[in-house]
Amino acid sequence: MDPRLSVIDKRLSKIKKIIAVASGKGGVGKSLVASSLALNLSRKGNKVGLLDLDLYGPSSHIILGVKNYKFPEEEKGIIPPKIDGINFISIVYYTEDKPSPFRGIDISNIIIEILAITQWGELDFLVIDMPPGIGDETLDVIRLIKKSEFLIVTTPSIVSMGAVNKLLRILKELNLPIIGIIENMKMKKSNFVRNCIFDLNLDYLGDISFDKDIEESIGHTDKLLKSNFMNDFDKIIKKFI
Ligand SMILES: Nc1ncnc2c1ncn2[C@@H]1O[C@H](COP(=O)(O)OP(=O)(O)O)[C@@H](O)[C@H]1O
Numbered sequence: 001m002d003p004r005l006s007v008i009d010k011r012l013s014k015i016k017k018i019i020a021v022a023s024g025k026g027g028v029g030k031s032l033v034a035s036s037l038a039l040n041l042s043r044k045g046n047k048v049g050l051l052d053l054d055l056y057g058p059s060s061h062i063i064l065g066v067k068n069y070k071f072p073e074e075e076k077g078i079i080p081p082k083i084d085g086i087n088f089i090s091i092v093y094y095t096e097d098k099p100s101p102f103r104g105i106d107i108s109n110i111i112i113e114i115l116a117i118t119q120w121g122e123l124d125f126l127v128i129d130m131p132p133g134i135g136d137e138t139l140d141v142i143r144l145i146k147k148s149e150f151l152i153v154t155t156p157s158i159v160s161m162g163a164v165n166k167l168l169r170i171l172k173e174l175n176l177p178i179i180g181i182i183e184n185m186k187m188k189k190s191n192f193v194r195n196c197i198f199d200l201n202l203d204y205l206g207d208i209s210f211d212k213d214i215e216e217s218i219g220h221t222d223k224l225l226k227s228n229f230m231n232d233f234d235k236i237i238k239k240f241i
């Protein structure tokens with residue numbers, strides 16, 4: 001057995017709630033939702049961690065405006081650097097944000113390593129920015145981070161819901177906690193997603209409108225906090241926190 005597995009539970013033991021932001025689909029806003037959730041909860045006085053597990057396409061560091069990719073301080077493990085009050089860990093601290101192709105086997109190894117060495121300490125929330133789909137990372141989160149609850153993001157698109165549906169069915173089959181579903185980038189009135197979620201007997205948490213100005217907030221947490229995106233999202237956060 002991998003000896004690192006036995007320390008993971010201990011490393012996560014002082015975290016009250018772990019929220020994995022996931023979707024069957026890419027490009028639906030998972031990273032923006034995960035970073036904004038961490039930021040929102042941190043500004044409300046909570047101790048928050050953010051773990052970017054999208055190893056092929058990490059984005060949270062861009063959204064939060066991380067400038068320094070120096071390997072974090074070590075003290076019987078890795079201490080997450082504080083970005084705007086958020087304890088933040090991403091693969092970019094290992095790769096210095098250089099392109100980094102990984103094979104499937106590397107992915108599990110990296111995730112185990114990160115979980116085994118990161119000293120999160122006491123946290124109210126750990127938010128995980130997940131990659132799309134039901135690949136190694138998702139299976140590893142299910143296997144290794146047993147307390148995870150899933151916050152699902154979709155767009156109001158038939159294509160997106162097709163992929164999200166598969167993830168939801170798997171999570172349901174495995175009896176894993178699903179906080180609910182957020183409909184992101186809404187552009188016009190439609191009950192399509194709401195009805196799909198109702199049919200699955202899950203919680204529809206609400207929608208976030210397409211924010212044409214969001215690009216100006218990327219990398220600037222002060223602007224992100226005041227964005228229309230955050231205004232919509234804050235109403236949703238209040239439903240599940
Ligand atoms: N509500 C929204 N309005 C406008 N743009 C959005 C919205 N949500 C996300 N985006 C943008 O869509 C793109 C994909 O979002 P991202 O969070 O990277 O998706 P994912 O992590 O699911 O791949 C980014 O450029 C992001 O800024």
Ligand SMILES: [Mg+2]
Nearest residue numbers: 030031054059
């Ligand atoms: Mg992403």
